[in-house]
Amino acid sequence: MGVLTYDESDDLILDTIQANVTTNPPFTAAQVLRAYNEAYNDVWEAEGGGITQVTGLGTTWTPSPTFATDGKLVGVLRDINEIISVGATLSSIGLVGDATTIDLTRVERGRIQWLRDNTGLGTYAVPKLYSVTRIRASSDVAANVGRYDLDVWPGVGLYYFPMDYVRQFVPLAGNATDVPDVTDIGSRDICWLAAMNLAPLQNREQFVPGLLMRISEKTRLSLERKRTSLLSPKVDV
Amino acid sequence: MPTLATIRGRVAIKINDADAKHASFDPLRLDHAIADAHIALSAMIPPPHLYVTNAFTMAANSDTFTLPTAANAGYVSFTQYAGEVKIRLVSDGRWLRKVSRSEIDALYDGVTQTTGAGRPRRFALWQEMDDDVQGRVHPRCGPAETCDLYVALTADDIRDAADLDAANVRFGRYGSTALVYHAAALLVGEMDDESLKLRRLNSGVVNLWIQQAQSLLQHESFRKTAVESRGPGRFVT
Numbered sequence: 001m002g003v004l005t006y007d008e009s010d011d012l013i014l015d016t017i018q019a020n021v022t023t024n025p026p027f028t029a030a031q032v033l034r035a036y037n038e039a040y041n042d043v044w045e046a047e048g049g050g051i052t053q054v055t056g057l058g059t060t061w062t063p064s065p066t067f068a069t070d071g072k073l074v075g076v077l078r079d080i081n082e083i084i085s086v087g088a089t090l091s092s093i094g095l096v097g098d099a100t101t102i103d104l105t106r107v108e109r110g111r112i113q114w115l116r117d118n119t120g121l122g123t124y125a126v127p128k129l130y131s132v133t134r135i136r137a138s139s140d141v142a143a144n145v146g147r148y149d150l151d152v153w154p155g156v157g158l159y160y161f162p163m164d165y166v167r168q169f170v171p172l173a174g175n176a177t178d179v180p181d182v183t184d185i186g187s188r189d190i191c192w193l194a195a196m197n198l199a200p201l202q203n204r205e206q207f208v209p210g211l212l213m214r215i216s217e218k219t220r221l222s223l224e225r226k227r228t229s230l231l232s233p234k235v236d237v
Numbered sequence: 238m239p240t241l242a243t244i245r246g247r248v249a250i251k252i253n254d255a256d257a258k259h260a261s262f263d264p265l266r267l268d269h270a271i272a273d274a275h276i277a278l279s280a281m282i283p284p285p286h287l288y289v290t291n292a293f294t295m296a297a298n299s300d301t302f303t304l305p306t307a308a309n310a311g312y313v314s315f316t317q318y319a320g321e322v323k324i325r326l327v328s329d330g331r332w333l334r335k336v337s338r339s340e341i342d343a344l345y346d347g348v349t350q351t352t353g354a355g356r357p358r359r360f361a362l363w364q365e366m367d368d369d370v371q372g373r374v375h376p377r378c379g380p381a382e383t384c385d386l387y388v389a390l391t392a393d394d395i396r397d398a399a400d401l402d403a404a405n406v407r408f409g410r411y412g413s414t415a416l417v418y419h420a421a422a423l424l425v426g427e428m429d430d431e432s433l434k435l436r437r438l439n440s441g442v443v444n445l446w447i448q449q450a451q452s453l454l455q456h457e458s459f460r461k462t463a464v465e466s467r468g469p470g471r472f473v474t
Contacts, residue, residue: 085258103257105264121265122272122396125403128264 004187007176016195037171039193043186046222056160071155075148084164088127096164104130112153127152189219242402251421253436272395274420279392282458284319292386300377304370314397321389334359344375353377415453422446
């Protein structure tokens with residue numbers, strides 16, 4: 001069946017805690033959705049989310065393509081959690097991993113600054129190194145936070161910089177066909193975790209041990225580690 | 238003749254560092270290690286020779302000249318002479334005889350005349366602090382004399398190329414492989430224990446690779462010498 005849709009998950013959660021009723025339902029749809037998204041957050045943390053591939057068009061960085069040779073680009077996206085890799089290509093639709101996309105090597109921003117300040121190190125016709133920096137703009141409004149700027153070396157004109165990145169967590173809106181960005185097992189773990197959160201609210205905490213047994217080993221270990229870190233400073237136990 | 242990009246790829250494979258996302262050395266570090274190794278190895282084998290027609294002109298009535306320093310076709314660095322210099326006058330096709338500076342000075346001892354009437358027959362060279370190679374001929378030139386040059390040159394510094402990726406490494410197969418071994422050994426020698434573990438390398442490989450490089454370099458040297466050897470037969474006119 002693959003990754004469960006929200007509709008399937010909703011049924012599974014309520015069935016598990018014997019609350020899938022239409023007359024006098026113990027939980028509103030909004031309560032179930034909140035419990036679902038909290039559980040989704042935990043599983044997302046454990047699994048890391050899928051990689052999003054974007055081209056180097058102006059929706060990713062500006063200017064695009066580079067018209068200057070200083071190798072400085074301003075980030076446009078605001079949903080970046082982690083940048084996996086950045087490439088350089090002359091194709092506006094090129095992606096990381098394409099045959100004609102150069103895989104850039106990530107370095108510290110200071111190294112690129114140093115290279116810009118020094119000469120006699122050799123010259124290249126294509127970009128080689130990149131650095132991304134989370135920049136805080138002048139004020140903390142939504143348009144300014146979560147911005148990553150790109151520095152490349154050497155600065156070469158006419159290049160696009162496609163990127164692979166992991167998004168920030170985005171909760172589901174609760175539409176019937178919505179699916180979480182997790183694995184098939186992860187989508188079931190979300191249901192067990194959500195059910196575990198809801199069961200005590202219905203005075204059915206006796207279901208919790210049974211639900212715990214259904215959680216996959218990977219998610220269990222992640223949650224155990226998270227719980228330990230919350231209780232003890234010895235997070236590496 | 239491999240390019241620097243080819244050698245870089247081979248070095249990266251040899252040290253298990255062919256992953257831009259988790260690189261121990263960025264491309265610039267790899268290229269500098271290769272360029273340094275290239276110069277070090279070039280100094281251990283016979284220098285390449287070059288025959289350049291109409292290489293320079295001695296001015297009319299002059300008794301001194303400067304050997305050209307501009308990069309020759311196919312070379313990227315300014316010209317540095319590696320010892321052997323032969324000069325041929327274009328006007329009569331004769332090779333000048335190389336003598337010592339003292340001999341030339343002795344021939345001019347007491348001569349105050351500043352105009353010439355014939356063609357030079359011998360020359361002496363010396364190198365000045367700015368690396369220019371100066372020369373003096375005897376007798377003094379009458380009319381201007383255009384000269385061909387047959388010279389031994391030191392190796393290029395690959396870093397002088399306009400595009401390092403496309404720069405040619407002027408070694409044969411033995412020499413190129415020696416360069417890969419030598420550069421790889423230099424890089425492994427710089428790794429700390431953590432990097433060695435990450436790359437699944439043993440530091441003992443440094444000595445092994447240096448020995449391999451030396452052995453291959455010896456074969457490169459034999460190869461170059463063999464090309465110039467006329468063999469054991471007698472000279473027949």
